[in-house]
Amino acid sequence: MTPEPIERPAEAEATRRVGRPRRDQHELLAAAAAVFVEHGVDAPVRVIAARAGVGMGTIYRHFPTRAELVVAVYRHQVEACAEAGPRLLAESATAEAALRAWVALFVEFLVTKHGLAGALRGDNAGSDALHGYFVDRLVPVCGSLLDAARAERGPSSAGQPVVNGYSLLKGIGNLCIGAAGDSDYDADQLVQALVSGALAGISST
Amino acid sequence: MTPEPIERPAEAEATRRVGRPRRDQHELLAAAAAVFVEHGVDAPVRVIAARAGVGMGTIYRHFPTRAELVVAVYRHQVEACAEAGPRLLAESATAEAALRAWVALFVEFLVTKHGLAGALRGDNAGSDALHGYFVDRLVPVCGSLLDAARAERGPSSAGQPVVNGYSLLKGIGNLCIGAAGDSDYDADQLVQALVSGALAGISST
DNA sequence: CAACAATACGGAGCGCTGTTCCGTTAAGCA
DNA sequence: TGCTTAACGGAACAGCGCTCCGTATTGTTG
Structure with missing residues (x-):
């Protein structure tokens, strides 16, 4: 499965996208880590989002599920x-x-x-x-x-x-x-x- | 604390109360036990109440907290x-x-x-x-x-x-x-x- | 430089918890 | 028969993870 394409077709550089640039994940991870230290790993996603100065949608776009955020941290x-x-x-x-x-x-x-x-x-x-x-x-x-x-x-x-x-x-x-x-x-x-x-x-x- | 009153004052028999009689706890416990077998101990209180044919208030009057219901079962x-x-x-x-x-x-x-x-x-x-x-x-x-x-x-x-x-x-x-x-x-x-x-x-x- | 298209953003909203609250119901007593 | 009193039922509340969509912000294009 996923037989590793022989050559990357076109769009070699990934900078060819239009629209708003993605927020840096590091900021989100730092905020999550800080909240985890204070309130434990079970801290609500809302709290993490607030700490990062970000909406919850942003958190969930970068980390589709709460568990994946924890993994990333x-x-x-x-x-x-x-x-x-x-x-x-x-x-x-x-x-x-x-x-x-x-x-x-x-x-x-x-x-x-x-x-x-x-x-x-x-x-x-x-x-x-x-x-x-x-x-x-x-x-x-x-x-x-x-x-x-x-x-x-x-x-x-x-x-x-x-x-x-x-x-x-x-x-x-x-x-x-x-x-x-x-x-x-x-x-x-x-x-x-x-x-x-x-x-x-x-x-x- | 609670220095164990020397003698029970009056109302020796407990049948001197007025108002509706309490539902038999055994029915509630049986319903809870059945639900626990099917859906596990984490089953919602609503489900247990429905199975017992009872409102949630009744469950919580007999067992002030979910954990106490589990203990009783x-x-x-x-x-x-x-x-x-x-x-x-x-x-x-x-x-x-x-x-x-x-x-x-x-x-x-x-x-x-x-x-x-x-x-x-x-x-x-x-x-x-x-x-x-x-x-x-x-x-x-x-x-x-x-x-x-x-x-x-x-x-x-x-x-x-x-x-x-x-x-x-x-x-x-x-x-x-x-x-x-x-x-x-x-x-x-x-x-x-x-x-x-x-x-x-x-x-x- | 002014539209436009594409994308990320924010947070209200959904469905699900455990628990509380209060109007309603029914049993004992007079 | 009515009144008192306690138990009942379930709507409502707060908090959770997660979704969805109108909005804001960018790079591209004429």
Whole structure:
């Protein structure tokens, strides 16, 4: 599909358009980021638009859905997180240490962005952009770290089912929900415990 | 506060009131339960009211908030789950087996009630009735099972921090979010892994 | 330089929530 | 039989994500 056209036909330069120029997306993203810091990721689109000094129509023209705006705001950090995976694996003494460090990085990212972890679960009609983006970008990274750490521990005891990268990533995301503002709940501790359990394999009945 | 009046003054029997009799709550609860099974716990109050053949005002007079209605619907099952804790501990060969069995029970309860786990996180103004009820009723149970299982394993390696009953319960609840309808995500497996990790204590850095 | 066409803009409006409010209805009592 | 009182029903409110269309602003053209 989309067989990559051999040559761009005409209008090579994209400056050949008429009409009003598009507003710079960076301003919108900056406003959204600022509002997210103050009011959390669940802040109303109206508030973001007001902060940017812009109508809501403009927001929705640049980012067709609320989730895509969130994705755009955090894209850089997610990308950095994804790239940190292979690097940690190369730098760390053991694969398990790399996995644990990467997981800690991810948890810190989620916990500091209030409401992000909660927004991550694709509860809206099937293809939620937010859920999808995180999964596409981070599951491979999480999966390879997990596999490497498991290989390091030697052959598994039996052919018993084993936690896969997707489950682990989604589980970590879920564990981070409601972590900020609940001092009795230590998401990082639980996630590290989950990693321990995922590496050990389940023993008892 | 509310120093428990020594003696009930007059009106000993409660049948001395005038005005219309209250509708039987059981009908409302039955309707709500039926709607929850069909459309999940997030079903609109309007739908529940319509199913019960009742106005919305009636729903809200019996259950001041949506969360309290949910609590009422599931109170019996939560109670049963709480009572299963001590029983399992008495019946099981080991405390760890009891903990794992209880946790499996809780997970099955949450996963089969679509959206319940998601509604559990108290994201609304502070004192969410749903979150509070589950915590009050189940944290003690979860905590004693966890302590018993840990005691069984012998003295902990050091004074390092350890997962408490509240964290474990909330963690389990979070892990169950979005479990139904995602065949690649096995909540029960992850929860058992979390239990393993919580019992083992975190090893690596 | 003056029309014009093309495009982005702004925000009122829609459909959907949970929750509140008040006029209406029906049961007990005199 | 009428009156008092409580519960009922559902219209109305505020807040959400998102859509739609008249308006404003640009680059192009005669």
